[in-house]
Amino acid sequence: MIPVHEAWHAILAHARPTGTVRLPLGNALGRVLRTAARADADSPPFDAAAMDGYALRRTDAGRALRVIGAAEAGSAFTGILGAGECVRILTGAPVPAGADCVVKQEDVVRTGDSVQVLRHDGPDFIRRSGENRRRGDIVVPAGTRLGPPELAALAAAGIGEPEVARAPRCAHLVTGNELVPPDRTPTGAQIRDSNSTLIAALLTRLGNELVGQTRVRDDLAAAQAAVAALPAHDVLLISGGASVGDLDIARPLLEALGYTLHFHALNLRPGKPLVFASRGAQLAFVLPGNPVSHWVVFQLFIAPLLDYLQTGAGAAPARLTGRLAEGRVPPPDTRQTFWPCRAVITQGGYDLTPLPLASSGDSAGLVGANALLPVPPPPGSFATGQFVEFIPCP
Ligand code: AMP
Ligand code: MG
Numbered sequence: 001m002i003p004v005h006e007a008w009h010a011i012l013a014h015a016r017p018t019g020t021v022r023l024p025l026g027n028a029l030g031r032v033l034r035t036a037a038r039a040d041a042d043s044p045p046f047d048a049a050a051m052d053g054y055a056l057r058r059t060d061a062g063r064a065l066r067v068i069g070a071a072e073a074g075s076a077f078t079g080i081l082g083a084g085e086c087v088r089i090l091t092g093a094p095v096p097a098g099a100d101c102v103v104k105q106e107d108v109v110r111t112g113d114s115v116q117v118l119r120h121d122g123p124d125f126i127r128r129s130g131e132n133r134r135r136g137d138i139v140v141p142a143g144t145r146l147g148p149p150e151l152a153a154l155a156a157a158g159i160g161e162p163e164v165a166r167a168p169r170c171a172h173l174v175t176g177n178e179l180v181p182p183d184r185t186p187t188g189a190q191i192r193d194s195n196s197t198l199i200a201a202l203l204t205r206l207g208n209e210l211v212g213q214t215r216v217r218d219d220l221a222a223a224q225a226a227v228a229a230l231p232a233h234d235v236l237l238i239s240g241g242a243s244v245g246d247l248d249i250a251r252p253l254l255e256a257l258g259y260t261l262h263f264h265a266l267n268l269r270p271g272k273p274l275v276f277a278s279r280g281a282q283l284a285f286v287l288p289g290n291p292v293s294h295w296v297v298f299q300l301f302i303a304p305l306l307d308y309l310q311t312g313a314g315a316a317p318a319r320l321t322g323r324l325a326e327g328r329v330p331p332p333d334t335r336q337t338f339w340p341c342r343a344v345i346t347q348g349g350y351d352l353t354p355l356p357l358a359s360s361g362d363s364a365g366l367v368g369a370n371a372l373l374p375v376p377p378p379p380g381s382f383a384t385g386q387f388v389e390f391i392p393c394p
Contacts, residue, residue, distance in 0.1 A: 001267040004300065004336050007276065008316065010262045011305055014278040017312040018166040018234060025155055028146050030207040031164035032310040037140040040158050042130035047095040050125040054108055054115055055099035056086040061120035067113045071096060086115050095126050102126060143311050165310035171233035172199050172213040173226055175240040175249060176289060179215060194363045195239045195287075195294050202298050205394050208306050218247040224256055234282060234309065237302070240289030242273040250286040251275060259284050269335035270360040271297040291363035296338050299372055299393045317391045322350030322371075329382045330354055330375050337375035342368040343390060352390055369393065 002010075020034045049055065049071070056065055065086040071077035073092030081087055081098030089095070089102055102125035109116045133139065139153045140146075146154070146164070154162050179193040180186050196213055203210045212230040216223045218241060227236065241250040242264070254261060259277035264286075266274050270293040275286035285302060287294050304317050322343055330339040340357065343350045354373060357365040372391040375382070382388065 001265045003267050016281045018309050020163050021166045022161040033144045035163040036138045036142045037154050037157050037159050039133045039137045039139050041135050043132040044127050047129050048127045049089045049093050049102045050127050051104045052090050053102050053104040054086040055089045055095050055102050058101045061117040065115045167209045168306050168309045169209045169211045169233045170235045171230040172237045174215040177218050218249050220249045223253050236284040238286045242275050242286040242288050267335050269337045290360040292360035319389045322352040324386050324388050325351040325353045327353040332378040338372040340369040341371040341373045343371040
């Protein structure tokens with residue numbers, strides 16, 4: 001059995017970030033930028049009015065001024081403003097040559113073509129060319145995950161097809177003689193396959209591509225044929241059959257497929273029989289079939305790995321601090337324990353409630369799970385109300 005951090009080292013030692021693709025902005029939400037985006041012009045590109053009002057020379061402000069034209073956003077006043085003159089100007093319009101300030105329209109009285117300034121001791125209400133950013137400045141650094149503000153910054157910089165990381169392609173093989181699809185009623189020793197739905201949803205939520213998903217019986221030849229029929233993939237997830245029982249075909253399957261096994265037992269609860277293997281840049285995991293183990297090892301290893309394949313950085317799951325609320329506090333164990341919890345935001349931060357799981361086969365017991373609580377090994381223990389570190393989970 002190896003500790004969790006050693007498992008991480010083994011995974012990262014074999015993980016190679018995916019290639020790069022160009023995507024239109026409309027399809028790039030949630031993707032990771034591979035090439036830093038730079039401003040292609042100063043911002044603003046010209047001195048612009050910050051208010052609706054009149055552009056003029058501040059030294060002229062005491063006298064009646066003649067309105068000689070207008071400037072609006074998208075349409076400049078092209079003349080040069082002289083002494084005793086002003087130009088009607090709207091927010092965002094270029095400030096005409098010759099003017100050195102904009103006076104708000106509330107601070108003038110206009111009569112026909114004449115303007116009298118009432119107050120001119122305020123700011124100049126000019127957004128200076130380049131005050132936000134200079135041409136060539138980085139607006140979105142490489143490695144950034146693109147959310148709405150980042151996409152808007154790319155649009156403003158004229159980058160309509162950013163270079164982003166290709167989403168990792170995942171394939172999922174589900175094994176088990178006992179499994180029937182969710183729309184069938186199990187008979188005898190059968191149970192419904194809930195892990196297919198769980199894995200598909202977890203992958204989709206994180207923006208990964210599930211290129212294929214197949215359910216097979218615990219039969220080595222059938223499983224080998226099923227994997228061969230899956231579309232090209234970066235990561236192969238196999239559900240169930242991780243141990244060494246008669247029906248546990250996953251390890252022989254990986255070996256038959258030419259994968260090299262790196263570990264097959266973790267000092268982890270739940271999730272001890274997690275298997276990790278690689279074949280060139282392709283990575284494979286066997287996830288212990290229990291639904292709770294599935295969720296936990298996905299959050300601890302697979303989600304951070306899929307993130308790493310795009311960002312090439314920051315692989316370990318993030319941690320937050322919260323208050324342990326009422327609920328059964330999971331007992332310490334010699335295995336490194338990560339307990340599914342529900343974190344809710346309260347006035348003072350997060351409240352964390354450990355879920356009352358009946359067993360690691362308790363699929364419905366996971367309902368509401370959005371966090372993992374690392375439980376300290378004995379003699380450590382937790383008390384209700386204590387502040388604890390937890391791992392937020394998608
Ligand atoms: P295994 O890892 O194959 O030994 O399976 C461990 C436990 O998880 C067994 O009780 C299985 O019936 C259950 N299990 C395996 N695969 C699934 C699945 N796809 N959906 C729900 N339960 C499963
Ligand atoms: Mg099985």
